Amino acid sequence: MAAKGGSPETGVIRMRDVARAAQVSTMTVSRALKDPAKVSPEVLQRVSAAVQAIGYVPNKLAGSLSSSRSNVIGLIVPTIENSLFASTIQGIADVLRRHDHQLMITDCGYSAEAEEVAIRAFLAQRVAGLILHDTTHTPAAVAMIRRSGVPVVENGTLTPRPLDMVVSYSNHDAARAMTAHLLRLGYRRIGFVSLPLAANERSRDRRRGYLAAIEEAGLPADPRLVLEMPPGLASGAEALLRLVEGGGDPDAIFFAGDVLAIGAVLECARRGWPVPGKVAIAAFDNFDLLGHLVPPVTTLKLPRLEIGRRSAEMLLDRIAGRSGTAVAIDLRFEIIHREST
C-alpha cells in the first residue's frame, strides 16, 4: 500500500486526525458528518471546527467500501458529442448534484459490445445505479447486471421488455403521430428519412411508426420514398435531393433523425426552393434552431431533459428503497406545427 512505506508525514488527512483534534473517536466524527442529529451540539461544533481547521476531505472510497454503498451513478450513451444526449445528461446531472451523487459517464458508439465493456467497468467501480441509453444489450451484459443487483434505467425508447426500469417516450408513436399529422394536412406522398436501422432500435421504431400511419391511411408504401442516411447536415441535404429527384415525387418529407431536417431546409434555401411550396419538411427533435430557420420547421418536441431528470430520480428512489413498483414511464411527445408543413 501507498502509505505503508510512505514518509511519516505525507500530509494525508484522515478521519482519525479530525477525531484527535476534536477529542472524540472516529465513530463520532463519522456520525457528526453523516448524521449530525446523533451527536450532541457541543461535540458537533468541535468536530466541524476541527474539519475546517485541518482541511479534512473525507475518503469516499473507504466509506463506500465499508458501507457497500456508493454515491456514483454510471451513464452510458451512444455518443457524448450530440446535443440531444447532452440535454438528457444535463437533466441527470441536475438531479444527482442536488442529491449529492456523482455521475460517471462513457460512450459506446452504438455498439453493444462496447456497452458491455463499459458496464463491466462501471460495475467494477461499484456504481449505485446505471442509466443506459441503448435498449439492446449483449447477453453477457444482461447477466452481469442481473447478478450485480444494481438498478438500471433505460431511456432510448419505450422498449417492451425492459431490463428493469424505463423512462422514455415512444419513438414508434411519435413517428406515427407526425406522419398522421402530415396526412391530416393533406400531404399524400410523404417521404421518410431515418438514421441507419442496424443496431438502432430507435430508428427501427420510428420507421415502423411511419409505415403504420401510411397503412392506416390506406396508402401504399412506396420504397422510393424511404431512405436511410448517416447523421449530419450534408447527409440531410443529400437525402432531400435523392428523394426529390428519385422518382418518388414527394410532397412532404419527414426527417426522423438528428439534424437531417436542418440540412434539408438549408439546402432548399440554397436552391431557392420554397418550403413547403416545393416540398414540406418535418423534423423529429426540438432543436431551438428549427424554430428560427426560414421557414420555421414543424417538429416533434421530445422530453429530453425530463427523461434525464426522471431517470435519475427513479434510480435514486430505488436506491433509497423508496421504490414504487413503477417500471415504465412514458413521458410523451408533442407536435409543434410550424410553417414548413
Add this chain to the structure above:
Amino acid sequence: MAAKGGSPETGVIRMRDVARAAQVSTMTVSRALKDPAKVSPEVLQRVSAAVQAIGYVPNKLAGSLSSSRSNVIGLIVPTIENSLFASTIQGIADVLRRHDHQLMITDCGYSAEAEEVAIRAFLAQRVAGLILHDTTHTPAAVAMIRRSGVPVVENGTLTPRPLDMVVSYSNHDAARAMTAHLLRLGYRRIGFVSLPLAANERSRDRRRGYLAAIEEAGLPADPRLVLEMPPGLASGAEALLRLVEGGGDPDAIFFAGDVLAIGAVLECARRGWPVPGKVAIAAFDNFDLLGHLVPPVTTLKLPRLEIGRRSAEMLLDRIAGRSGTAVAIDLRFEIIHREST
C-alpha cells in the same frame, strides 16, 4: 458494514473466491489480473478460467483504497448542455476509455462557488486528476487542490497563471485575429457582441482581443458597436437589430460567443437583409451549421476535440510519472473565411 450482518450467501463474489477456485492465493489472483507477466502461464490460465466461471468483477473501490491509486478523472464544465463543451468532453472520454480510466463529470453553471463544491466532492472521491474548464477559482478551491496534490488541467483559455497545466487556445489572440481579418477585408465599423463578461474570463479575453485589433488599426473604439448578450439564438437576433439600429452604423459584426452569429444570420434571412451586403457577419466557433447557412459564415475554427484529448493525455502522463515539464499547451486556432464577410 453491509456484509457484517448480511446473509451468509449474499452472492457477492470476492477475489478470495476466485483464489479458492483457482487454488492460489489472493495475491496471485491480484497479480494475474493486473500484471500477468508475473505469474506462470499455467496459473494465469487457471485464474482466468476461475474469473470467467464464477463471473468475478473486481472491486475498484477496495483496489484504489489499498493502492491509493484511482483511475477516475473528474471534469467540471460550466454547463453540460452545450455542444461546444460536448466536443471537449468527447475528446477526453476517447482518451480515457483507451487507457482504462473513468470520467466523472459535473457542471458548475459559471459559478466559482459551485465549482468549489464540485472540486471538494471530486477530491472526496479521490480522483486521480482534474480537468477544469473555468480558469477562475475560489481561494478555498485552490488551497484544496494544492493540498491534495492532484494534477489539474485547465482548458478554458490560455490563462497566464495556471494552477498547474493548461491546454487551450488564446481567446484574446483569436478575437484579435478575426477582427484584424475583418479590417483587412476593408470593414471599418466592426461591431462586437460577446456573452456577459462577469465571471467569464473567456469573454473578457475576447473583448480585449477585439479592442486590441481596433486600436492597432488606429480606429476609435465606439461603445455603440460593443454589446454584451446572454447566449441563445434569439439573443443573437436581438443583438443584430440593436447594433444595426443603434446609431453605430456597423458594416460588419463579430459575434464572439455561442450561437449568437447563427441567430443573427437567420434574422437577416427572415428580414431579407443581404449578408454581407447589409452587414457582414463573423462567428467564433466552428459549428458545422455555420458552413451550411445561407450565406456560409466566416468563423474561427477552434480545437475543441483536441483540447479534450490533450488534456486527458497530459493528465495521464503526469499520473504515470511521465510528466514532461510542459505546463501550457497552445493549440492555436484558424480563421475560416466564407461568404458572409
Add this chain to the structure above:
DNA sequence: GTCACCAATGGTATCGATACCATAGTCACT
C-alpha cells in the same frame, strides 16, 4: 429508591483489495 429506557459515545472487526516482505525452488556460473 430501583429499574427500564434512551441518548451520546467509543472499541473493534470488517469491507476487498494491494504492498511489502519472506520463502521455496530453479538455474547459471565459478
Add this chain to the structure above:
DNA sequence: AGTGACTATGGTATCGATACCATTGGTGAC
C-alpha cells in the same frame, strides 16, 4: 558443490471509513 540471482508464490498488515455492539450517565415511572 556452493553461491548468488532470479522467478513464482504466499502470509500478513494495512488503506480509511462504517456497522455492530457495549458502555456510560441521565431521566422518568412505579
